Amino acid sequence: MELAAASALAKFIGAGLACLGMGLAAIGVGNIFGNFLSGALRNPSAADGQFGRAFIGAALAEGLGIFCFVVALVLLFVV
Amino acid sequence: MAQPGTIDPIHQFEIQKLVPINLFGFDMSFTNSALWMVIAVAVTTLVMVYGSASRSIVPGRLQSLAEMAYEFVANTLTGVTGREGMKFFPFVFSLFMFVFAANMLGMIPGSFTTTSHIIVTAAFAMLVITVVLVAGIVGHGSHFFGLFVPSGVPGWLLPFMVLIEVVSFVSRPISLSLRLFGNMLAGHIALKVFGAFVAALLGAGAAGILAPLPLLLAVALTALEFLVAFLQAYVFTILTCVYLNDALHPGH
Numbered sequence: 001m002e003l004a005a006a007s008a009l010a011k012f013i014g015a016g017l018a019c020l021g022m023g024l025a026a027i028g029v030g031n032i033f034g035n036f037l038s039g040a041l042r043n044p045s046a047a048d049g050q051f052g053r054a055f056i057g058a059a060l061a062e063g064l065g066i067f068c069f070v071v072a073l074v075l076l077f078v079v
Numbered sequence: 080m081a082q083p084g085t086i087d088p089i090h091q092f093e094i095q096k097l098v099p100i101n102l103f104g105f106d107m108s109f110t111n112s113a114l115w116m117v118i119a120v121a122v123t124t125l126v127m128v129y130g131s132a133s134r135s136i137v138p139g140r141l142q143s144l145a146e147m148a149y150e151f152v153a154n155t156l157t158g159v160t161g162r163e164g165m166k167f168f169p170f171v172f173s174l175f176m177f178v179f180a181a182n183m184l185g186m187i188p189g190s191f192t193t194t195s196h197i198i199v200t201a202a203f204a205m206l207v208i209t210v211v212l213v214a215g216i217v218g219h220g221s222h223f224f225g226l227f228v229p230s231g232v233p234g235w236l237l238p239f240m241v242l243i244e245v246v247s248f249v250s251r252p253i254s255l256s257l258r259l260f261g262n263m264l265a266g267h268i269a270l271k272v273f274g275a276f277v278a279a280l281l282g283a284g285a286a287g288i289l290a291p292l293p294l295l296l297a298v299a300l301t302a303l304e305f306l307v308a309f310l311q312a313y314v315f316t317i318l319t320c321v322y323l324n325d326a327l328h329p330g331h
Contacts, residue, residue, distance in 0.1 A: 052158055052317055059314040063254045066261030073264070077089065 011075050018072040025065025032057045088271040092195055092264070112199070115191045119180040127176070148176065152316065159320035160327055167323055170210060174203065175316040182263060182308035186301070194311075195263040197256060204256035207319050215326035226329045255318055262311045266304045273297040 036054040040047035098109035130145025138146060152172045156164050178194060185192025193199050215223035227244040228237070276293035280286055 049158075052155065055310075055314060056317060056321060059258060059318060060254075062262075063258045066258050066265075067254075069261050069265055070257055 011079065015072040015075040018068045018075065021068030021071075022065040025061055025068065028061035028064070029058050032061060088268040088275070091267060091271060092192075094196075111191045112193050112196060115184060116181065116193050116199075119177055119184055119193065122184070123173075123176040123180045148172075152176075155313075155317055156320050159317065160324040163327055164320065164323060167210070167214070171316060171319055171323070174207070174319060175312055178203070178259065178315050179309065179312035182312055183305075185263065185267070186305060186308060192263050192267060194259055195267055197260045200256040200260040201252070203259075203315075204252040207255065207322060208252045211322045211326045214323065215329060218326065219329055223326070223329045226325055251322060255315065259311050259315055262307055266300075266307055270297060270300055270304060273300060 032054060036047075036050065039050075094110045094112050096108040096110055097114060100107045100109060126141065127145050127148075130141045133139065133142060135142065149172070152175050153165070153168060156168055156171050160167075181193045181199075184190055185195065215226070227241050227248065229240050229244065232240050273293045273296050277290050277297065280290040280293065
């Protein structure tokens with residue numbers, strides 16, 4: 001195989017692999033909101049006060065997935 | 080660039096020069112990005128100025144909107160930083176209103192999402208970190224750097240902990256800007272891709288009966304994008320509050 005075709009192939013494979021990280025970040029975000037909801041249903045009066053914290057955690061977990069997305073985009077459009 | 084018939088989701092983020100301006104060798108053209116930033120500022124200014132103009136006891140629609148926005152940001156800020164954080168309220172409030180307006184205006188079909196460009200969000204994140212650093216050093220002097228020295232750590236572990244804390248502080252502007260940028264970019268690309276599926280299926284003869292399926296998904300994604308547009312503005316604001324809290328109450 002020529003070098004250019006091989007590097008294009010590797011680029012697409014790399015972008016696809018980077019998308020796995022976005023799925024893993026989804027597990028993390030789901031964990032946070034699932035646990036927040038189960039805690040909120042046990043003690044609804046305390047739920048409002050912890051709302052912001054749930055979102056901070058979700059934002060931090062989601063940010064890592066976004067890094068994977070940016071890596072995929074960089075591989076596809078920049079490199 | 081893209082051949083006809085292929086999906087080109089990146090095209091919508093292209094910056095076009097509306098009024099070419101060249102100042103001292105720098106390209107300072109008025110672009111579509113600048114135009115939508117001006118619109119975002121104008122919309123927020125109009126809502127807040129007209130909303131707070133009448134000051135009636137029973138608020139009208141516009142006044143309730145302005146009051147709700149004020150109370151929402153004020154509650155977020157005091158919830159994280161306490162009462163003393165309110166001196167940063169104008170900064171945090173204008174940050175939230177601008178990011179929120181820019182995200183929402185980006186949902187208008189055919190408009191331009193300024194926050195889907197890393198240069199815009201990176202400028203915001205650097206502004207936030209600069210404010211945090213200046214406020215921390217002015218308010219607490221060298222005590223501010225206690226932020227990087229966790230207490231109750233054994234001595235041999237301390238250099239590594241300081242290193243980790245410094246790296247985590249330095250990566251804050253990067254993650255803050257990438258989060259907003261990535262979310263807006265990903266959402267708009269997904270919308271465009273599903274819209275292109277509808278168009279491609281309609282042009283594919285008998286397969287056109289499947290066209291409502293991606294259309295339904297595109298409608299659901301649009302609703303999700305409105306949620307994300309608000310949520311990312313909120314997340315940007317609350318993380319700004321958390322970082323400001325470090326500047327106001329440093330030390331572990």
